[in-house]
Amino acid sequence: MNNQEMMRRSLAHVWHPCTQMKDHEWLPLVPIKRAEGAWLEDFEGKRYLDAVSSWWTNIFGHRHPVIVEQLKQQLDTLDHIMLGGFTHEPVVELSERLVRLAPPGLTRCFYGDNGSSAIEIALKMSFHYWQNAGKPQKRRFIALTGGYHGETLGALAVGGPSMYRDTYAPLLLQPIHVRSPDCYERGAGASWEDHTRQMFRHMELALEQHAHETCAVIVEPLVQCAGGMRMYHPLYLTMLREACDRHGVHLIADEIAVGFGRTGRLFASDWAPPPRRDPDAQPGITPDFMCLSKGLTGGTLPLAVTLTRESIYEAFYDEYQSGRAFLHSHSFTGNPLGCRAALATLDLIEETRVLATNQLLSQYMWAQTAEIRGHRHVAEVRQQGMILAIELARGGRKETPFPAGERRGLRVYQHGLEKGVLLRPLGNVIYFMPPYVIEPKEIELMCKTALAGIDQATRG
Incomplete structure (x- = not known):
């Protein structure tokens, strides 16, 4: 097999993602x-x-040899089992370790297949929480311009870049978009922190006007990746956590691209400085939902997880007849091979x-x-x-x-x-x-x- 033969076969049947396929008339695929x-x-x-x-x-x-070896061992034991009504060692151990590593207060792990599904889970769970809490009017979301959260319809709706979402606008939720704190847009002589404080006024105003109808604010902490790797000061996260608490709105942290050390700390949310009223507090914020994927398995297998608080879990915990259960699932939820790859990745993070x-x-x-x-x-x-x-x-x-x-x-x-x-x-x-x-x-x-x-x- 050579490159040309592989390219020919691929172009005959494979529809490649995020691609205008006609480009490959002049731009060769890389087999x-x-x-x-x-x-x-x-x-x-x-x-x-x-x-x-x-x-x-x-x-x-x-x-990576550590991940490969653990996957080989897992294949000899258990490849897959549904997580509805069943459980297994890799998903239990992974959940325990993620809870220990995550910002304090995140105690429950709900698994999906990829980053978009993790976002869908967070959006649905936040919306459903408010229904269970007797506040059905809370059904909208606040998102930042320039943000990107995936390609499934809910995730796409709360994204910002028009090139991804405009075609599908008739199918989408209508979030409230707030101007991004993107520091590339700061004025001459303005510091990242000054620009961040100034831009947070847009978020504060949106929350003042719409908190009564808002489930959650969703952000990519520190770096809006698919939106052009635009970056902002971590102070924004501190201010946002405080504002969401004041206004009774959930905070969703999309750490899919920035988690597991990519920003210099284990999670990007860990960079948030302590609030002014408590300067001796530990840095970092705890979102109400934290979505993880991509680096979770070291890139070897698709897996995603949405972590949330015990109080949110408890809002769904009731007798069957109440109809309060979170009836969301994926066929490969908590797949043992994916969980084992994630455990090996956590081993590498902790040991290296x-x-x-x-x-x-x-x-x-x-x-x-x-x-x-x-x-x-x-x-x-x-x-x-x-x-x-x-x-x-x-x-x-x-x-x-x-x-x-x-x-x-x-x-x-x-x-x-x-x-x-x-x-x-x-x-x-x-x-x-x-x-x-x-x-x-x-x-x-x-x-x-x-x-x-x-x-x-x-x-x-």
């Missing part, structure tokens, strides 16, 4: 035969550095001191982008832990972005593939979200390739 660590390899032996962790999932690289290692890697990544930061067509380079984003704009001016139709980011992607680096862009944003096993020399290759690709893509 991958095997992978290991931070590297992918095609059918003819060419290797590609996976600078985006295969859509942000393979946090410990591909085929990954947060400390990532701090050094993220510092090195920043240092290696010095020349990119000075590029005349780069408006901003921003970073949160192991996420680094490069915003392209004509002349480096925020007010003169390259037209989307010019697809400048795609040109960088094409250059990266030629040089053996996977740099899948988000429009005109080039970003690095590499696996935690990346080495300094690989970071150097990643940054040099991105710089050369930006040079080439911004000519003319």
